[in-house]
Structures are given as C-alpha cells and as structure tokens.
Amino acid sequence: MTEWHRLKKDALPANVTADDVAAAANVSRWTVNRAFKKDASISPKTREKVMQAANELGYLPDLRAAALASDRSHLVALLVDDFANPHKLVMLERLTRALRSRGWDTLLVNTLNRDDAAPAIANASQRRVDATILIGIQFDDEVLRAAHTARRFKKLIIFARTSENPDTISIAVDDEAATSEITQYVMERGYERPLYLAGPRTVSAHLKRKETFLALWQKHLNTTPESVSVPAYDANLAADAVTITLSERPKAELPDIIVCENDALALGTIDAIRHRLGLRVPNDIAVIGFDDVPQAESPNYRLTTYRQPLTDMANYLVDVLENVETSDLDRTFCGRLVVRDSA
Amino acid sequence: MTEWHRLKKDALPANVTADDVAAAANVSRWTVNRAFKKDASISPKTREKVMQAANELGYLPDLRAAALASDRSHLVALLVDDFANPHKLVMLERLTRALRSRGWDTLLVNTLNRDDAAPAIANASQRRVDATILIGIQFDDEVLRAAHTARRFKKLIIFARTSENPDTISIAVDDEAATSEITQYVMERGYERPLYLAGPRTVSAHLKRKETFLALWQKHLNTTPESVSVPAYDANLAADAVTITLSERPKAELPDIIVCENDALALGTIDAIRHRLGLRVPNDIAVIGFDDVPQAESPNYRLTTYRQPLTDMANYLVDVLENVETSDLDRTFCGRLVVRDSA
DNA sequence: AGTCATTTTGCACGCGCGTGCAACAAAAAA
DNA sequence: TTTTTTGTTGCACGCGCGTGCAAAATGACT
Known part of the structure; x- marks a missing residue:
C-alpha cells in the first residue's frame, strides 16, 4: 500500500x-x-x-495520433448480438488473444438490441476500425447493410459462420463436411429416428447444418427426419421446445437421438430429457451437439459434439487483417467430432 | 443481393x-x-x-481526431482475465450496453495470461482510454500497479469487487450485507453443518464473502464451519474439489449445505453431488450460490443464489466516467437473495 | 433609425505522429 | 585518398477536429 x-x-x-x-x-x-x-x-x-x-x-x-496520421488503426470492431450462448465467451477469449498477440485491439460492440446495431456500427466506423467482425451472430441483411455503408468501411468479416455475400469475408468450419461427419456417425451407431433441433433461421448467413443433415438422411435412408426450430440459441428455450414437442408423445414414437445445431441447444436438450421427460441420456434418447463448449466435457453432460478449430480460425483472421487483398479471402476449416457419452 | x-x-x-x-x-x-x-x-x-x-x-x-484534439476518447478498456465463468458474459453484456447507450465504447482486453496483463494495459493506455475497468477478476497487485503506472492513466475502476486501494474506484455489491443475508437464511432454514466453498484468494481485491460467513457463524453458533478453496472460478474445478473432499466421508459427517462464493462453483458443486457422490440436492446436501447466472434458473439447477444489481451498477459506472471528480466515488450496492429449490 | 444585449459564426493554433524524400554519415570499394 | 554504395537521420506537410476568443449577425427596445 x-x-x-x-x-x-x-x-x-x-x-x-x-x-x-x-x-x-x-x-x-x-x-x-x-x-x-x-x-x-x-x-x-x-x-x-x-x-x-x-x-x-x-x-x-500515442496510438490515436498514429492512427490518424497513418489511417490504419489496428483496431477491429467485434459485433456480438447473442450473450446467452457460453460459446461466445470462448470465441471472445480466442479472438482477443490472437488479435492482441499480433498488435490488434478489439472494440466490443453489443448489438443484442437489433435497433442498436446500425448506430453501433456507425460508431465503430467513426473510430475508423480497420475491420468489422461479426461473430456467429444472427445478424440479418439490415446489419450487413449498415456495416457496409458505414463510412471508412474496410473489411467485413463473418467469423464462425458462412456467408455467400460477395462483399464479405467469411471464416468458418465447413458446415457440410462437419454435418456429414456427424450424420455418418449417427447412422453408424444405428440411430433410426433422429430429431433435428435447429436455431433461428436467418437470411444472410445461416448455418448449413440442418439442411445438410436432412438432405443426407433423405438420400441414404429415404426418409426426412423431424425437425424443430428454436428462436434463439438458448439452453432454456431448447429445453422448453423439447419438452413441448415430446412430453405427450408415446414412448415408441420418441426420437432415439436429438441432433442439435449447437451445444447451447444440446445442453438444454439434455436437461429437458432428464429432468422434464424423466428419461435417460443416451439410453432413452441420445444427444449430439456442435461447438464443444467447456461444459460439454463436464461429467454430467459428457456431450458428444463437434469441435471447431477456433485458434486456427482466429489466427487466420489476423492473417486476413494484415493482408492487403480484399477478395477471395474466404476460408473454411475442418474440425473434429469429439465422442463422449451422450451419443 | x-x-x-x-x-x-x-x-x-x-x-x-x-x-x-x-x-x-x-x-x-x-x-x-x-x-x-x-x-x-x-x-x-x-x-x-x-x-x-x-x-x-x-x-x-472522425472520433480519432476528436479524441486527439480534446484529449477525451470516450473509450474504456475492460480487462478480463477469466473466461470460464459464464457470469462474465452477462457482465460484458450489461456493461457494453450501458456504456454504448451513453456514448462510450469498450476495448475488450484479454488478460487471461498473467504475462499479457502488463503489456495489454500499456497498450490500452496508448489508446488513451479514459478509464480502465477491471471486472471481477482475480487481478493481483502486479496488474494494479501496471494499470496505475501506465501513461495517461485516468481512472481505474474495479467492477463487481471491492478494493480498499485508495487509488481505485470500486463499484460492487456490499459483500458483508449480502453474506449476512445469506447466512441468516441458512441459519433460519435450520442447516447445521455448512461447508464454505471459496474461489482463489487474491491480495488486492478479494471478496469478503468467506470471511464474513465464517465470522457470522462463529459469532452466532460458536463453531467455525469447514471451508475449501478452489484455484479458479471454474465449475469443473469445483466439482473436483467437492468430490475429493467428500467422497470418502461417512454420511453422518457430510455437510448439509454447501455455501459457494459464486454460481460457477455452485453449479459444479451440484453436478458433483448428484453425479459423483450420488446424492440429492437439496435433500442430502443443499447448495447456495452467488451472482444469479442465467443457468441458475434452469429447471435442473433451480439454484438459490444472490443476485447483483448489474444494470444499476453499470449505469453508476457511466456516472463515474462522466464525473470529473476522482475521489470518493466508491459505492456499494445491495442485491437480493433469489430463493429457488437448491437450498 | 440607433443603441445595446444576445446569439451565432469564423478562425489561429494545437493535438502527436506518418509519409516520403532529401541530406548526411559511415563503411566499402577503387 | 577518393569514389561509390549503403545505411542513417532530419524535415515539411498533412491527418481531422477542439478550444477559446473575436467578429459578425440578430433581435429587442428606445
């Protein structure tokens, strides 16, 4: 003292x-x-x-003066519109670490309220950020447009989600390959009545997981699995959805596995199966997730899930930032299926 | 398109x-x-x-030029050194929202690696942030010192944690009042053999929860409860600690309630009680937490916990930023005990 | 129309550093 | 030693806006 x-x-x-x-x-x-x-x-x-x-x-x-004089701020805006999914915390950690280790700073922008998005983006552009990064959020066309028309716009990067938008750089896992691996695993383990639990559908940059799963199942087994959508990637909402969908259903008609678009949904699903339906995982209903959040390896979940190579992706993101080129920087990564006990 | x-x-x-x-x-x-x-x-x-x-x-x-000319950046650095506790995500959301709504931007600084802390702080100061905020982290004297000696240092705010350091502004719940409320509840419900599960002990700004609980118990019942410390606020570590501490113990000597320093520990504790010790919550061992993370109200935890008034605290933080004064800005808030089923 | 109080507008200077080139010094070659 | 090459240093100008004050414009009131 x-x-x-x-x-x-x-x-x-x-x-x-x-x-x-x-x-x-x-x-x-x-x-x-x-x-x-x-x-x-x-x-x-x-x-x-x-x-x-x-x-x-x-x-x-003084970095302000340096940024002003050189017109490069070494600053990125990170737009987040979903604080319910713990995986976001992991992403924030990985991204900030990779950025900082190579001299970049991160402006955290909360766009949870859709109305805040456009002003927040405008504000970031007033700070003359070198890039705007959207991390796995349910942004829609409006947000993209706002980001794009902002003054001094430089790069718009979509992280952990693919976008077919040509003015955007997307860095993500290959959803089709990943889902294909998951689907194959599900089939090999002999599951026959899957239920697909998806998150909200967005226009600009949705995940191709659900479509791929349904298409593959249709192709190989000639039936289309049931699927349910939840309006947000929130464990509690997932639990509610599973409960409502399955609680009145005779045991014979229950799915034998629930394939979830991500871990937030999967964890809620496991809770619902155990505590609301009174069934066991995986014996009665198996569950499979996506992301490999820290909780997935907790002894009372032991969730089988697909792990994204976040560190590699974050490092590539910095490569992109330091690259002068603007086109053809999109890239997909491959992760791996982490098999635990839930499926 | x-x-x-x-x-x-x-x-x-x-x-x-x-x-x-x-x-x-x-x-x-x-x-x-x-x-x-x-x-x-x-x-x-x-x-x-x-x-x-x-x-x-x-x-x-152009906000860069404005900041340069006026020497006020309307920018704060938010130092986070713990990404395992989901409560951090809630804090980030509340803080960024409150700040942005009043014209402030947030620089997210990852100080998970202790070695990164000093450089990261120096860097933030090079951006001439108007304040540095430490959110509920296990920062130590070294970090405080780095923050303090950084150039252009203006305000150092400790959020959601109290510090007796005179050069620091701390905005937090009143730990003593909160713990007192918790202790009273525990006594009233007739629990007799509590175990206190604490997080890591830090020097600069530790929580007064454990000390208060033990002191109150000592004062009223003249016995000192058992207590255990975990090296990080991590659910899995808490689960391990609980398992190691209690697994070989005869049933009669088990605690009837585990009072946890925060929800991250409490959730891990519940998992351990159920899945590793094979006991029930709250029938065999009750659990009480602190923070009220979103998961606490999940149907399979129903955690009794103490909720901090985060929004009020965040708004007060902005008041502090906009205040020219530098002294006597510390303030404590009162939250409330949210009673659910776990205790 | 003239006076005065009150807005409203214009401006010199500074914030701290980058860029690109010119001037200079030092080491290498002749 | 002289010339060339290479390496090192200095500098004019600009980045876009804020501050504080002076000049101009407006309006109220005789």
Whole structure:
C-alpha cells in the first residue's frame, strides 16, 4: 500500500511526447518514433539510446495520433448480438488473444438490441476500425447493410459462420463436411429416428447444418427426419421446445437421438430429457451437439459434439487483417467430432 | 443481393471531412462540427442545413481526431482475465450496453495470461482510454500497479469487487450485507453443518464473502464451519474439489449445505453431488450460490443464489466516467437473495 | 433609425505522429 | 585518398477536429 503511494507520487507527467524524448536523447522526433517502429531504418545504438530516454520519461507512442496520421488503426470492431450462448465467451477469449498477440485491439460492440446495431456500427466506423467482425451472430441483411455503408468501411468479416455475400469475408468450419461427419456417425451407431433441433433461421448467413443433415438422411435412408426450430440459441428455450414437442408423445414414437445445431441447444436438450421427460441420456434418447463448449466435457453432460478449430480460425483472421487483398479471402476449416457419452 | 451491389457502387467516397460538408452547406468547418455537438451554440436552421449536407455526403465526425484534439476518447478498456465463468458474459453484456447507450465504447482486453496483463494495459493506455475497468477478476497487485503506472492513466475502476486501494474506484455489491443475508437464511432454514466453498484468494481485491460467513457463524453458533478453496472460478474445478473432499466421508459427517462464493462453483458443486457422490440436492446436501447466472434458473439447477444489481451498477459506472471528480466515488450496492429449490 | 444585449459564426493554433524524400554519415570499394 | 554504395537521420506537410476568443449577425427596445 505504501508502495502504491510512492508510485502515484513519482508518476511522471502524463503528457510525454516524442519531442520530449527526442530532446533527452539528442535526436530528432522522427528518430524517436523510428525507434518504436519495428523494421524501421535506425541503427541499434541510436535505438538503444532513444529507448533508454523513453523509459526514463515513461514515453509510449500515442496510438490515436498514429492512427490518424497513418489511417490504419489496428483496431477491429467485434459485433456480438447473442450473450446467452457460453460459446461466445470462448470465441471472445480466442479472438482477443490472437488479435492482441499480433498488435490488434478489439472494440466490443453489443448489438443484442437489433435497433442498436446500425448506430453501433456507425460508431465503430467513426473510430475508423480497420475491420468489422461479426461473430456467429444472427445478424440479418439490415446489419450487413449498415456495416457496409458505414463510412471508412474496410473489411467485413463473418467469423464462425458462412456467408455467400460477395462483399464479405467469411471464416468458418465447413458446415457440410462437419454435418456429414456427424450424420455418418449417427447412422453408424444405428440411430433410426433422429430429431433435428435447429436455431433461428436467418437470411444472410445461416448455418448449413440442418439442411445438410436432412438432405443426407433423405438420400441414404429415404426418409426426412423431424425437425424443430428454436428462436434463439438458448439452453432454456431448447429445453422448453423439447419438452413441448415430446412430453405427450408415446414412448415408441420418441426420437432415439436429438441432433442439435449447437451445444447451447444440446445442453438444454439434455436437461429437458432428464429432468422434464424423466428419461435417460443416451439410453432413452441420445444427444449430439456442435461447438464443444467447456461444459460439454463436464461429467454430467459428457456431450458428444463437434469441435471447431477456433485458434486456427482466429489466427487466420489476423492473417486476413494484415493482408492487403480484399477478395477471395474466404476460408473454411475442418474440425473434429469429439465422442463422449451422450451419443 | 442485387441491392448490395448497388449500395457498394453508390458508396460515397470514404474520406469525407467536415470541410467537404462545410463547402456544401456554405458554412465554416467549425460550424459543421458544432452541428454534431450536443448543446453547442448553433442556430436550429444552420444545424438543419448542415445535417442535410452531411447526410448527403455521408459524413460522420472522425472520433480519432476528436479524441486527439480534446484529449477525451470516450473509450474504456475492460480487462478480463477469466473466461470460464459464464457470469462474465452477462457482465460484458450489461456493461457494453450501458456504456454504448451513453456514448462510450469498450476495448475488450484479454488478460487471461498473467504475462499479457502488463503489456495489454500499456497498450490500452496508448489508446488513451479514459478509464480502465477491471471486472471481477482475480487481478493481483502486479496488474494494479501496471494499470496505475501506465501513461495517461485516468481512472481505474474495479467492477463487481471491492478494493480498499485508495487509488481505485470500486463499484460492487456490499459483500458483508449480502453474506449476512445469506447466512441468516441458512441459519433460519435450520442447516447445521455448512461447508464454505471459496474461489482463489487474491491480495488486492478479494471478496469478503468467506470471511464474513465464517465470522457470522462463529459469532452466532460458536463453531467455525469447514471451508475449501478452489484455484479458479471454474465449475469443473469445483466439482473436483467437492468430490475429493467428500467422497470418502461417512454420511453422518457430510455437510448439509454447501455455501459457494459464486454460481460457477455452485453449479459444479451440484453436478458433483448428484453425479459423483450420488446424492440429492437439496435433500442430502443443499447448495447456495452467488451472482444469479442465467443457468441458475434452469429447471435442473433451480439454484438459490444472490443476485447483483448489474444494470444499476453499470449505469453508476457511466456516472463515474462522466464525473470529473476522482475521489470518493466508491459505492456499494445491495442485491437480493433469489430463493429457488437448491437450498 | 440607433443603441445595446444576445446569439451565432469564423478562425489561429494545437493535438502527436506518418509519409516520403532529401541530406548526411559511415563503411566499402577503387 | 577518393569514389561509390549503403545505411542513417532530419524535415515539411498533412491527418481531422477542439478550444477559446473575436467578429459578425440578430433581435429587442428606445
């Protein structure tokens, strides 16, 4: 505590600029900024001298001024419109870590209220972000349009979701390949009456999981499985939907597996099966998810699910940011099925 | 899709400045910026004229330049070092919403790796954030010191956690009052052998929950309850700790209630009681939490817990940001006990 | 029409750094 | 030593807006 006050009192003036450092180190201001710039043309001796003076004065370059002068902010806006899915927390962690480790900062923009989306995007563009990232949200055309028409718009990246929109860069797992792997697993394990539990359908960038699953099942077994949609990726809503759909149903007509569009739905489904329908997982009804959230490996879920390579995807995202090109940057990744006990 | 391309093609030049608008509206550049500034001295007619020209040109003020010139960025850094607790997602949502609704933007800084903390804080200070907010994290003295010595440091706010540090503003629930309410409830319901499950102990800003609970119990019943600490607020770690602590114990010596420092621990505890110890909640062992995360009301937890008034706290935080004062801004809030079925 | 109080508008200067080129110094080749 | 090559440093100008004050315009009141 005493140390605190010492530090506070000793604190150097807050407004140290490159000029001050330049004076102290006997060089020009430009040399000072060079010292802080990687790969700049400066001799090691001078850099050393400058850095020492900078340390003594407590100088660090002002990123606002740098952004203004260079027109590159090294800042991205991350739009999130869904805070109910714990997987978002994992994504935030991975993305912020990958970005920060390579010099990028993240503006977190809450677009949970659809009305907030357009103003929030406009605001981000006023900060002159170098890119706008939409993470796996249920954004619609309106949001995309707002993002696109915003001033100084540079890159619009859709993360963990595919979009066929040509003005957009999407970085996601290959839904068709993933769903195909899941479907094959379900068939091999001998499940016969699947129920597909999907999230909300969006226009601009929906997941191709449900369609792929239904199509594959139709193709191989010539029947179309039942499917149910939930208006949000929320475990409680999923539990409600499962309960309503199945509670009055005779045991013989129950599905033997519920394939969920993601883990949030899958976890709610397991809860409903156990606590509202009074059945067992996987014995009575199996469940399979998508994402591999941390809870999936909890001993009382042991959820079989598909894991996305989030770290790779996040790193690729930074590659995209640092790339000057604008086209053909879309890319899909492959994850893997993590088999546990729920299916 | 066609509309997209139209928009893209019609897009106005990205570098519209106030000068362009000024020329179009036949006023000076300063008048243009006045039109965008609330409470500025400008006549309604002129403002109208300017705004119309601005709309046509698609002009919005550049916040980088504004921040540089005014030395106020309306930007805060939000430091998070714990992405395992779903409650963080709720906090992020509440904070970003409150901030944005009043014109503030949020820089999300991941300090999960302790080594990243100091550089990340330095970086935020290079962006000249108006405040640094630590949200309920296990930050230690080192992080506080880094935040404090950073250049251009303005306000350091500790959210949802109390700190006795004088250079810090803390906005949190009153842990003592809350724990007192919880303790009273536990006693009234006739529980006799509580086990307190705590998270990691930190030096700078720890929760006063455990100490208060133990002290109150000691005071009223003259016995000190057993307590266990977990190295992180992680449901799986809590489940492990509970299992290790209780699995070999004769039934008569088991606690009749486990009081948890927060919901992340409580949820893990319930899982462990049910699935690893094979006991029932609350019949064999009751559980009580803290935070009221969304999952707490899920039908298969029905967790009795203490809800923090996050929205009020977030709004107060913005009040603090907009306040010029620096001292005596600390404040504690009162939440309420949400009684469900787990205790 | 003239005076004065009150808005409303214009402007010089500064915020701190990047860009690109010119000037300079140092090391390499002649 | 002189010339060339390479490496290093300095600088004019601009990025877009805020601050504070002075000039101009407006309106109220004789």
